[in-house]
Amino acid sequence: MQLSRVLGNVAKKLKPENKQTTRLNEYRLIIGLEIHAQLNASVKLFSNSSVGSEQSEPNTHVTPFDAAIPGTLPKLNQEPLSKALSAAAALNFTISRTSSFDRKHYLYYDLPQGYQITQQYNPLAHSGHLALHAHRDDVTRDFAVALPRIQLEQDTGKAHLHTRTPTLTPLVDLNRCGVALVEIVTRPDMHSAEEAVAFVKKLRSTLRAAGVCSGHMEAGNLRADVNVNVEYAATPTIRTARVEVKNLNSLRSMAGAIQYEYERHARALEDGRGDAIQQDTLGWDVQRGATYKLRSKEEAVDYRYMPDPNLREVIVGDEQMASVQEYLQQCAPFLPDALRDRLMQTYALSARDVNVLLAVNEDLWAGDSRRSLGSGGGSASHDHAHVNTQTPKPPSIVRFFEHLAHLSADPQLAVNWTIHELLAQFAARASPFDETTIPAHRLHALLALIQTSQVTSTAAKKVLAHMFDSDKTPATIVDELDLRMLPVHVLDDVVQRTIEDLPDESTKASQGNTKVVRKLIGHAMKVARGKADGSRVEKMLRDRLGIQ
């Protein structure tokens, strides 16, 4: 199997008749994921350091605790805890009333304490799930991915190895060190790269809608480790050893790694040497499009888990539980399934228009994440127990559309102007959609002129372009550009003049020569200087000339 074909299959949607599917029927792919999602809290998990951005100067968001100065002590901040609880609730987890922190030990330059504080023994929540639906979620069957646990933990710093002399002590940036993460573990419920990708996309949308994670994989605030093995569909007891591919930082890499491993495992089974697959930990080489071995099972690190003696149990009381539920109810209308259902049912939009709206939303989120992380300068703190300070906001283009649809009372008109005309204007200016540039009420003022036959759609597009550079009302711009349609009594005169200007054609037309009607309409539009609706002019001409 050539690599290009492997990647090609990943890029394309699997079609039912695809050969790949036939193969999938014979060799069943089993995929489980381990997702690390960085919470978008303003403060780190256990220190009062603010959270920096990708652009922050190295080591500018570091407190003595983050640098593991001996004598410092951790202090659990309420904001990241509250975000983690929101994430758990949005993913249908059962929140543990009592959870606790443990230490996971290993020595590396990016881990100043020599251990990561995580939740090995009593995680924050358990028994969650995320449902995927055939077609709407880019999968071909309805299924749910079981999520046994979600745990709250610290992120590491970053070690930059010297490329020329990798043996030299690396440079270390501790800005990310101690930022709050949630680790979400799935059961092996996915059976194709597409299903895994669809799951991560939906998980990401859910976390974004819950306002807890910006989900920008390339920036590292959403990372996936993949567990893969393959079994004979006919005799599932014959299966390859499970491998883990670590630190996949894009959906493309994830799909690529899964497909690559699938081919490797399936081929081994095909050749009757399934044992050749070792239970290894692997990395993904983006350039080569291949996995490589990081370590074998024998070399696996013993993390020497131990309860953290400095930290007390996390106790979620009734009040905090109620606050999480209340917050989730505010977010509920913006969770992926609810959002899609509402757009399709309340506004009767086509699947295609909904997909465009949702896709733009995801792009906006990715863009937002970069911007909001960039503004992380101010200090943060804060420790208002049981107060959930997050205000859920719907993704902005949907909010814009819903506002416009209500004002115009015409969802189809609203969606057409939102995703076609308005986005085209933003694209022409090479800037991302921003709902404040042309607020919904301004666009509505323009659409109202169309709805009341005062401007044509074509003229309105010109007006919209001008609205980007002017605060004037659409009506004022229409008048300044002289685009307002002529009133009916003036159109009567235009029709009368057309018949007078072109008597021969008029006669032919009234005798049934429909070809010349086009010419008459063209002339009338010229007389009207374009400020008329062509179909209206035609109707008036036909009435006047007695044409059926």
Added chain:
Amino acid sequence: MPLQQTPRLLSIWTSRLPNTAKSNTNGSLSGLSMAVKDVFWTTELPTTAASKMLRDFHPEEDAECVSLARAAGACLIGKTNCDEFGMGSSNRFSHFGPVLHPLSSDRLAGGSSGGSAAAVALNQSSFALSTDTGGSTRLPASYCGVVGLKPSYGLISRYGLIPYAESLDCVGIMAKSVHTVNRVFDVLSQYDEKDPTSESTELRKSAREAAQSVRQSTDTWRIGLPEELFTSKPSDALSEVLDTLIRKGATDGKRVELYQVSLPTTTLALNAYYVIASAEASSSLARYDGMRYGYRSESGSIHDTREEGFGEEVKRRITLGNLVLSADSLDNYYLNAQRARTEIVNDFNGLFRMPNARTATDAVPDGIDVLIHPTAVSGPPLVDSHDAADYAQDLLTTPASLAGLPALNVPIGVDSQGFPQGVSVVGQWGCEQCVFGVAKELETANASVGGV
């Protein structure tokens, strides 16, 4: 004293302040000089933990306990030598050399807070701050003949204390008299939001009030003698002191009653202690990699840095800790040790007539107020002795550490060779006032029978 050593030769200090700093003259500790074990942050002096690893470590602020003492008028005079990172019972293992006993150059001051004990014993300091993880305050206090308190876990902030084993580490206080220790304790025992294990003001109050209400409703002091913690019969000096108390009653007019009690699970304490403390040490010392502070090997490798920067005893305990936490051994060692610890807590709770506010365990109505037992199994450790004997010194001190209870050494008499002997008074969690009360009675009776 048979032999008067000069302080320099004893290696009491790791660093000293040339001029004693100006202090708050109105505070409750004004006029008192303070020696601080070299595991607490101090702004003017380095904080080395008696380790090559931290010999050039200069913290930016004072530890919370140092800061509170100074704010109350105590005057910092220097940092005291100790076992490296507090790991040792003899003060044999220090980068600055062992601390010798004030009375003999063949003996050690005991550890790990040997410098603090010797400084107080030789009147070089009015009081000293120490630490106590498994006996590190009480043992050297006993050997050097001073009063030493390991308070209830969670009462004095550990913020700014270089950790050894965080679920056991306590800030200790040493002085010549129970009264002075009590005064310092009253200043340092404060809730600190910077220490997540610091207990709330409400919990402290509830423990204190429960103890007060028991004391007010009784006309006796009920003192328990746990048979498992008397490895030999009580010394003549202790017997005489106890006889006096029983005969004359306490100075507050209450009768003193002795009860033989049993703490069967305390026989598990020494093993459980070394498993838990080593496990936590291997974790809390994982941060020393030479990257951000501290010693760094020439090669720059983490392995070389740790190999060269840590002393032998520290490396031994890290190795032991790594072993007991490894996946293959966890069940056999660490989890068993944790179970033993729980049983020890329950054992103690079954004796006291005060409730344990921290574990929310009810009181035993006909129980005791405090326990007393010898602090050490033998006299001060010999300079030339076998390492293995050192570990057994903690036999009697580790139970209170594992249970998080207040325990105070008070000197009672001398042994056959003229070295001080100490008795530990152990109380229910948060009931320091009962511990001080009985310790003062013992102190007074000891003086009245002509003790040292």
